[in-house]
Amino acid sequence: MSVRFNLKKSALLATVILIAVSIAQFAQSTSNNRYWMKIRAKDKFERSVIANIVGIENTTEDYVVAFGGDTELKQIQKLGWLMSYSNLADEAMFSGKDFPTKDSAFHNYAEMTAELTKLANENPTLVTMGSIGKSTEGRDTWVLRLGADQSHASEKPAVIYMGGHHAREHLSMEMPLMLAQHLVAQYKAGNERIVGLMNNRDIHIIPMVNPDGAEYDIQDGSYKMWRKNRSRNANGTFGTDLNRNYSYKWGTGGSSTNPNSDTYMGTKPFSEPETINIKNYVEAHTNITTLLSFHTYSQLILYPWGHKYDGLENTKDAQVFETMAKKMAEWNKYTPQQASDLYIASGDTTDWAYGEHKIFAFTFELDPSQSSGGFGGGGFYPGAGVIQPVFNKNIEPALYLMEYADNPYRTINVSIGPIGPIPNP
Template sequence: MYPRRAAGIVLALVTGAALLAGPAPARAAPADFPAGDEGYHTYAEVTAELEKAVANHPDLAALSSVGKSYEGRELTAVKISDHVSADEGEPEVLFTCNQHAREHLTTEMCLHIVQRLTSGYATDPNIRSLVDGHVIWVIPNVNPDGSEFDISGGGYQYWRKNRRPVEGSRSVGTDLNRNWGYKWGCCDGSSTSPSSETYRGPSAFSEPETRAVSRFVDSRAPRIKAHIDFHTYAELVLWPFGHTKDDTTEGMTAEENARLRDVGQRMAATNGYTAQQSSDLYLTDGDINDWMWGSHKILTYTFEMYPTGPFPGFYPPDEDIARETTRNDAAVDILIGEAR
């Protein structure tokens, strides 16, 4: 999330066909992770794993798309429910990952959530209870163009933004997590410079990726009750608001702040992360959590995953994937349980 640091059945309501006009731009050739990190999953490999989960658990999981990236990649979503083909009106939970291209561990986190909730359903009573009582949505890669570019050329590119060229500039890319519409550009928590890593774009929701995911959330509101957006790194649990240092302000009562704080602290107690309001770190505006809460009162958090440092810690070895994704299992369960 933060640039200086050491989240089957095709649903017509989430089709992305109307989000992009004209032919998709040319993509870079598919790449793999650098030697030694092949345990990470490329976009194609993630897609294959999701298709496998759906094929193995067709009564529990279904694939759809919430739209397309700038380069035409599907923004794949997985629905997990005990009656996946039905719309039961149960409270819904959303997990999003990889808004920032170089934060590949987050895609592994979302993939792990899908695999755990589907493969564990038959044998784990806790998982069964959570799935039976909720509809769970997982979007493993909000920024597939950026994440594929980040592993191009045989090495990491340290790329953060998406890949849409900035009109009138030689720069490429907008920071998707500064492009959301609530308090966009309000409070010196993003940049107007296209060359900046926190460039917020020319307008709120200027990017096809944020438009697609926001329209999906709008279409499911008010049923979506809880949300985590996974990032790396710093081992933090963060809650809104990011645009102001105030705990209580327009759109946030003391009671609401207390609940966000309580749930955040309980989740952090399970994984050893530090829990704090987002703005206690520094100000951000136009981020996904402020929009989720400010627009829909969704109980929403950012998880900054492993490691804590030193800078730059965006590329932990693939040997750490299993440990650092399972580390969040209990926190994920708490969040699902809070969706009511």
């Protein structure tokens, strides 16, 4: 069994090397053509080969759906696994200024800023607002800090929630905003559980990690399927994949050295101001023990490792991750799994948070489970009608992470009590 396994890995490694050499011939292409691709892939090893070439957006047992440009399409064709593809220009696009009218419930940058400012101004004893730094184009990246008795916040266990690493994942930016609004409203209503959490936790919320990309994706009246930030690359293209730009095991697989690629990892770890902002903020708040990064889509709960197939070396920590993921899946009905069970991806937020800082970090890939019809933007642009239902199914998981921020090991050792009078869920 192990011989067959090693032969398979060796063959796939040889394939990756051949593809990497071929990519160099196309690396300077700046074509604007973009394609949906349906690519045969029957396991995580074949998916990892594909992930080294193009950004995978959805997986099934037999194939993946990916999105990329001319360079990636040529390499997938060379690989011989391409089942079909569709030019983005042929896809039905949404029209209107800013968000389409039917999607007006989503918040652009100005609207998000206004909502965060309003919440902080109206609740100064519960909420503070600040900037964690500027984006590539000079926008503030806003953070809310929630909790009663803000003067002693750093003495409490902390949890951080963030959304919008990827520009087209607008639903991921609504979840942190709605969580902040929910906590304040329920605290003021006297909800015993929320009062306990707000009294005994230091809660950090960053809804829009990539404000430039989010604005670019909607700026001229049609969704652009934009993923990256808006930094200018040496070959004249734009953007780095922020969720491939973190330092832990950066560039070790599932990310691209091609600036054209949707999974371009940047010139070096933390080459982008947006990831530096997150790094500096997390490292300045050493009481953070749990982290949740919202993404779309696929209905998954992912945890480290993403950069390799092996599980965590620390078996106790592995048990905590598995226990917490399975528990949260009971509420949102997502699939809990180690991130690399999908495919290898390095330089992401959760590997960095756990690998460098031992923070119990999770990625939620929100609804839907797949894009409509297999192709098209429906997965990233599912319509405003999903916002409230998706929040409703994820509020319990979010509160669960908050509750166990005092000691995540309590999830596997019930004899260890919580800090503070927090009712059990």
